[in-house]
Amino acid sequence: MTAPELEWLPLAAPADDLDEPALSLIARYVATANRVTQHFWGDDRSDTTVDEIVASLRNDEDELAIRWLVRAEGDDVGRGIIGMSREQSASVAYLSAWVVPEARGRGIGRAIAQRLEAEATVLGATALQAWVDHRVPPAGAASLTPHSGHGAIAADAPAALLASMGYELEQIERVSELDVAAARALLEAHRADALAHAGAAYESRTWQGATPPELLDAMALLHERMSTDVPRAALEDDIEHWDAARVQRVEREWAEAGLTPLQAIAVHRASGDAVAFTILLLPAPGRPAFQEDTLVHAEHRGHRLGMLVKAENLLQLGRLHPDRARIITWNAEENRPMLRVNEALGFVPVGAEGGWQRSLERSAG
Numbered sequence: 001m002t003a004p005e006l007e008w009l010p011l012a013a014p015a016d017d018l019d020e021p022a023l024s025l026i027a028r029y030v031a032t033a034n035r036v037t038q039h040f041w042g043d044d045r046s047d048t049t050v051d052e053i054v055a056s057l058r059n060d061e062d063e064l065a066i067r068w069l070v071r072a073e074g075d076d077v078g079r080g081i082i083g084m085s086r087e088q089s090a091s092v093a094y095l096s097a098w099v100v101p102e103a104r105g106r107g108i109g110r111a112i113a114q115r116l117e118a119e120a121t122v123l124g125a126t127a128l129q130a131w132v133d134h135r136v137p138p139a140g141a142a143s144l145t146p147h148s149g150h151g152a153i154a155a156d157a158p159a160a161l162l163a164s165m166g167y168e169l170e171q172i173e174r175v176s177e178l179d180v181a182a183a184r185a186l187l188e189a190h191r192a193d194a195l196a197h198a199g200a201a202y203e204s205r206t207w208q209g210a211t212p213p214e215l216l217d218a219m220a221l222l223h224e225r226m227s228t229d230v231p232r233a234a235l236e237d238d239i240e241h242w243d244a245a246r247v248q249r250v251e252r253e254w255a256e257a258g259l260t261p262l263q264a265i266a267v268h269r270a271s272g273d274a275v276a277f278t279i280l281l282l283p284a285p286g287r288p289a290f291q292e293d294t295l296v297h298a299e300h301r302g303h304r305l306g307m308l309v310k311a312e313n314l315l316q317l318g319r320l321h322p323d324r325a326r327i328i329t330w331n332a333e334e335n336r337p338m339l340r341v342n343e344a345l346g347f348v349p350v351g352a353e354g355g356w357q358r359s360l361e362r363s364a365g
């Protein structure tokens with residue numbers, strides 16, 4: 001099928017708050033993206049906002065994100081993104097090609113993906129990855145299992161398109177949701193149990209907003225380990241380098257995007273090192289919170305520090321934001337330790353995200 005001719009409109013950071021042409025284009029981009037996520041999820045849980053996109057465009061020192069609004073025959077029909085680390089050795093490009101529901105079946109998705117692939121190659125990428133929302137297959141339905149061997153997704157149209165373009169399903173992340181009110185009754189018990197297992201060797205600390213200055217270096221080390229310690233199956237990954245300044249840049253972007261972070265850490269008393277952390281991001285009231293990174297340093301696992309920091313952060317959420325009703329999180333299906341923590345807290349599966357990869361070096365050979 002030949003796709004209609006596409007018009008690609010690149011997004012640029014507004015020069016100021018009165019840069020109407022740039023802001024209007026971003027607003028159209030946001031509306032297009034939200035039509036896709038609302039169609040899939042049936043609600044606004046994954047909506048983005050103009051403020052979030054503007055903040056991303058203005059804070060790109062560490063990660064490159066090129067965004068386009070895509071038009072066909074006078075209509076806004078999709079959007080494309082290339083994301084790539086700015087590390088000198090970066091080789092992985094993250095591609096996202098979305099098409100609004102009413103424009104599907106015309107070859108537009110494939111055309112967007114092919115343009116993104118070509119652009120990523122020019123940027124020097126040797127591995128292309130796409131993270132795609134999928135349904136969890138009902139019993140007896142056609143399904144796909146990743147190379148990791150953990151989890152399954154429905155054999156849907158996006159999966160068929162990716163497979164036809166040479167991508168392989170390497171990993172599945174479980175998308176889970178927590179009813180915060182239902183979880184509150186057991187949070188103190190979970191916290192007490194975690195403290196008992198951690199013993200006197202560890203203490204916890206929580207805060208809202210920017211990281212206190214005395215913890216910036218410790219948080220930088222924990223963020224850096226996220227690029228090496230989390231389960232990645234056979235997905236290639238670029239090692240990230242973090243310092244205190246990068247932590248501050250990320251938190252500045254959150255603030256400009258209208259996102260409020262709630263953070264919790266576990267500290268090893270003997271060394272003074274922060275050895276576990278977790279972050280909740282709160283968008284505007286009425287929208288679900290997002291469970292962002294959670295990590296326990298490999299040398300300190302087995303002491304229920306993952307449960308400790310998560311329970312502490314949820315208790316902080318209850319104290320400071322009692323109106324928050326839902327939290328959404330993502331975990332690799334093979335990451336059983338973290339899934340056990342989430343399941344104990346009351347998170348329930350609501351979907352799946354497939355990690356697809358195409359190696360250009362393998363393809364060229």
